[in-house]
Amino acid sequence: MRGRIIVAGSCILAVLCGPAVGAQRPTITVQLEEDWFAGLDQYYTTGERILATWNAKGAPSLIRSTGRILNWLWPLPEDTGGADAISAGLATQYYTPDSPSSSGLGPTDRPYAGWLFVDTRLTDQRVDSDRKILGEDRVELQIGIVGPHAFSGDIQTWFHKRILNVPAFVGWPNQLRDEPGLMLWGERSWRFPRADIARGLGFDVWPRLGGAIGNVRTQLHAGFDARLGFNLPEHMALGALPATVTANAAMGEPLSNEDRWSVYVSAGMEVRAIAHNIFLDGNSFVASHHVDKRIVVRDTYIGVAVQRGRFALSYQMIERGKEFFGQKAPQRYGVVTLSFGI
Secondary structure, eight states: OHHHHHHHHHHHHHHHHSOOTTOOOOEEEEEEEEGGGGTOOSEEEEEEEEEEEEEGGGSOHHHHHHHHHHHHHSOOOGGGTSOSEEEEEEEEEEEEOSSTTOOSOSTTOOOOEEEEEEEEEEEEEEEOTTOOEEEEEEEEEEEEEESGGGOHHHHHHHIIIIIIOSOOOSOGGGSOOOEEEEEEEEEEEEOOOOEEEETTEEEEEEEEEEEEEESSEEEEEEEEEEEEEESOOSSOOSOOOTTSOOOOOOOSSOOGGGGSOEEEEEEEEEEEEEEEEHHHHOOSSSOOOOOOBOSEEEEEEEEEEEEETTEEEEEEEEEEOOOBTTOOSOEEEEEEEEEEEO
């Protein structure tokens, strides 16, 4: 099963990044979200993503057509002139109870679940007359499958046994049933004017509001990201979360300060009001195991990043508050993101 996913992902990436008449080469983002970085193996345990991002005007025609559909579903502000960047990619997420020996059917066992999806994202930067960033708008559509045919159980079991040489989770046969998944997500952020502390050293804050609708998740969220460092980039590179998307790729052509190295730390918080979460509420159309979810969940995070032009490398540690009643402890996991131009 693992081989099939690798082949499928390689084929999708080849189509996305292959030569096209008038198309520019994309920025590739590879991301790994893993609770092993925090010494854990539970709840939201692994996420993997590969994403290709183009300048909107230089994307292949198929990607631009997908972007127009997405903009129709969730229109960007008309005064911005349309999206600056279009992204498309493939991702997967794994969810388990708190112990490899858990059946996944206990009253406080989070359901076993896998989520495999393709997604398309539009990103638009709002700028003033001096080309200084005022904020960003993002909208994303995720389409995929929840259940055994996401192959999360097969991959995790193989990885535990063959690579880590540790006990595999025994309850994957009890995971959520196959169900097509869809989520439409949007967010607006604002950039407070950058404060120059010393030569090259700056500080900025990005408050943000957004929400999602779909049978995978339906929610509203609010949060902020604060950054401190040298030559801060003119777009966000940290602060993305599994419920949304993870880190932004470079925004097409670099802005004026992106021809120098940027080094910075970041911290932030997000609070979500959750109406539906299939990974806690269970399948939408058939009876399945579920737990009593909490309506309000918060995330806090810190990170560090280096960046130059279309190259970026970042690490982020996230602590997620308890998501359901009976959960023994908050969730912690790390996120490594590498972006590079090709």
